Amino acid sequence: MNGLVPGFTGSTLDRADLIRNDPEQLAALTASLSARLIKLDGLDPVIGPDGLLGWTSLADAEGELIFLGLQDGKPRFAEVRPGIPDGFSRSPAIFHILDALPPGEAGTYAAARSLIDWHMRHGFCARCGSATAMFRGGWGRQCLGCSAEHFPRVDPVVIMLAEHEGRVLVGRQPRYPAGRYSALAGFLEPGESIEEAVARELHEEAGVRVSQVHYVASQPWPFPSSLMIACIAHVEDDALTIDYTELEDAIWVTRDEVEASLGGDPGAPFLSPPHYAIAHTLFRRWLAGG
Amino acid sequence: MNGLVPGFTGSTLDRADLIRNDPEQLAALTASLSARLIKLDGLDPVIGPDGLLGWTSLADAEGELIFLGLQDGKPRFAEVRPGIPDGFSRSPAIFHILDALPPGEAGTYAAARSLIDWHMRHGFCARCGSATAMFRGGWGRQCLGCSAEHFPRVDPVVIMLAEHEGRVLVGRQPRYPAGRYSALAGFLEPGESIEEAVARELHEEAGVRVSQVHYVASQPWPFPSSLMIACIAHVEDDALTIDYTELEDAIWVTRDEVEASLGGDPGAPFLSPPHYAIAHTLFRRWLAGG
Secondary structure (H helix, E strand, O other): OOOOOOOOOOOOOEOOHHHHOOHHHHHHHHHOOOOEEEOEEOOEEOEOOOOOEOEEEHHHOOOEEEEEEEEOOEEEEEEEOOOOOOOOOOOOHHHHHHHHOOHHHHHHHHHHHHHHHHHHOOOEOOOOOOEEEEEHHHOEEEEOOOOOEEOOOOEEEEEEEEEEOOEEEEEEOOOOOOOEOEOEEEEOOOOOOHHHHHHHHHHHHHOOOEEEEEEEEEEEEOOOOEEEEEEEEEEOOOOOOOOOOOOOEEEEEEHHHHHHHHOOOOOOOOEOOOOOOHHHHHHHHHHOOO | OOOOOOOOOOOOOEOOHHHHOOHHHHHHHHHOOOOEEEOEEOOEEOEOOOOOEOEEEHHHOOOEEEEEEEEOOEEEEEEEOOOOOOOOOOOOHHHHHHHHOOHHHHHHHHHHHHHHHHHHOOOEOOOOOOEEEEEHHHOEEEEOOOOOEEOOOOEEEEEEEEEEOOEEEEEEOOOOOOOEOEOEEEEOOOOOOHHHHHHHHHHHHHOOOEEEEEEEEEEEEOOOOEEEEEEEEEEOOOOOOOOOOOOOEEEEEEHHHHHHHHOOOOOOOOEOOOOOOHHHHHHHHHHOOO
16 A cells, blocks of 8 residues: 555455346346345444455344445445434544445445435435435435436535645644644536546635646445546645634645655644545555646 | 636635634624625526626625635625526526536636525534524525434535546446447445545446556535545556446546537537546546646
């Protein structure tokens, strides 16, 4: 884990999307003795003795099944079990688990977590208010009243380093652990491109004007279901006007300071984001030249 | 319009997001004589004699107002008027209008159209089925039953050219106009990165295996509310296994052939996508070297 590859990527799951729409094949896979169910505690993964995701038999399922895909030749499922907390609340345990989980395993988990959470929050039709039911192997819900089809939501988020004369801008949200600073971020809105969202967010939160935006990398972020899009943005002027409703603080940091933070140096000016967060990858890629 | 800048980008609208959460300021802007309402026919823009978006006075509004932002010093609004068709259906007129509309104007229109359509399809809470009401100046809805907050949806879509030894792969969907081929595309799913979605879609639709993915550009696409993420993907082997449930055909084309198509040459092997579609930008950027 050198941090150049984004967390939550590299899953070896084959989503086998054609099977989702084939009820007969889906039934056969569900009945198969090789079928496996992802083991969760609430929405957190249960890790096996090998340090990887734990899986169990479908006999243990109590809820509705989502077909995740095929992995190592085995059909993989997740279940929507009533009564689990929604994905907006994160347990304190999850970040310790993610610290130790390989990125590909975290990717498979991310798909399961985001899907389960989406089903739990979409029992009703946004269009007519009637109840909805799962269809397509768990990759959608259909309204029992008006027949409208609903599909799992993915929310694009831009996350970016503003760059000015060899320094980058990092900010601190009030909810961060003590000492933590990270790249600025925000939800992309209807009617804008990635580059426009980056420019808007940097202007809104820090008052800087962007001249150029470069895409760097992306990752899924399952809290509850974002697509993180990481960019570097060049700015002409380093004067800041901080929006204190969003940020507690924002500072310009040098390469040496970022290097010290990523290395865990106790004298570093800030505590870096964890390796599985794409802000970490963004810092590493910036240090590596872009 | 040289096609290198994506369509629907370059809007000069200032979204002024702080105003959305300030009911007093919002009320003052709504009462202001300088306030303007975007003129629509159903969901299509009404174009003024100057070839730009038409705007009228708020006195003409019959529905609920969305605060789009500030432009040329004037507050700009859109209205959710009951009874207009939803954004999944596109009128035949819209593509002719977009042919002539400058990209920045199309960007402002895209924000309005996607937001209006989202409100029309989200009158009820997906969580509990109760009615919802607009809040935050139209940038969200809140449930009148359980108080859950809902925000406008943006669906990330990957659109990509597979590249192999100087040729790129273009495909044809049954619903395309006669002769049209374009870049392959598909919705990004929960739990995957942009790069993974590109690799999955190319494998699902054309049977090719991707070795490297490069991001090229992005644009909003308001039918009903996508974020188009355009990439080029290198493949090692050009053998195709086409998924005929998705595509009618897929072919490899050379630089000269793409150039002829973009130039409207009657002898070209395919009809190119319109300039406001990011597939067009993707072709132009590929010809320009990536």
